[in-house]
Amino acid sequence: MPTNPDLLRAALEPVVLEVIATGATYGYEIARAIQQHSEGQLCAQEGTLYPALHRLEKQGLLKAQWKTSPEGRRRKHYALTSAGRRRLEALRAEWASFSKTIGRILGTAHYLVPRLRLGTHCP
């Protein structure tokens, strides 16, 4: 439930856009979705995730809307804008190219490893 911050930094933006594209809508849910999609390998702390969502919104990649759930919880729901969808597509391509290159350099392109603990711990 960790990730070395430098790795997270490289992947946070595409991963957030991706989980929103996949159906997660508000912060708390997005955080859980990231953990689930990554099988616990990735964990964006709240102090990381919320500012990231605000950045993406400010860049026009997400649009936000406050709603109140039937149980009475205030939630800020995010959705991709069309710019956000284009950006996600570009980030997918960028990631594919980059990870292929690094994988080739490190000789780990198809290197299977046991699940490992990466960095800090998720509370």
Added chain:
Amino acid sequence: MPTNPDLLRAALEPVVLEVIATGATYGYEIARAIQQHSEGQLCAQEGTLYPALHRLEKQGLLKAQWKTSPEGRRRKHYALTSAGRRRLEALRAEWASFSKTIGRILGTAHYLVPRLRLGTHCP
């Protein structure tokens, strides 16, 4: 001849250790080796690479030695320590695990893309 800084940040340490393990020894040569190994996709600016080498040396992963080439050039030659070799191995495993996870999330695990320009420009 670019890379988005956040991606470079995630890969710089393993890539530097790798190119040194592969035979590059001094800063200027390491910089060129990174560009060549990455087919121009990765470029560590001098203001990035030299501090990184100093960090790795300070951490005991590299040992350095000044030499003067036959043509009279002062060069600082780096070599992996045994801790450096162990670290490289760990970083390879970490990268393999991480890139597999992100690739799966983004659905780009084996996604082939045309060579693309990533971020800033290499001088």
Added chain:
DNA sequence: CTTGACTACCTAGCCACACCAGGTATCATA
């Protein structure tokens, strides 16, 4: 009714680090 656990959001301050821009110095070539 109070306590605790969970949900749900936010932010100020710290720190690491890539980058820019500038510096120094040597050597080869024109």
Added chain:
DNA sequence: TATGATACCTGGTGTGGCTAGGTAGTCAAG
């Protein structure tokens, strides 16, 4: 004697993850 390539270094700036703290509502247990 410029000019360009080689070869090293660093101070300041900006980005952004993390820590640690805050607010506030729901719900079950005691």
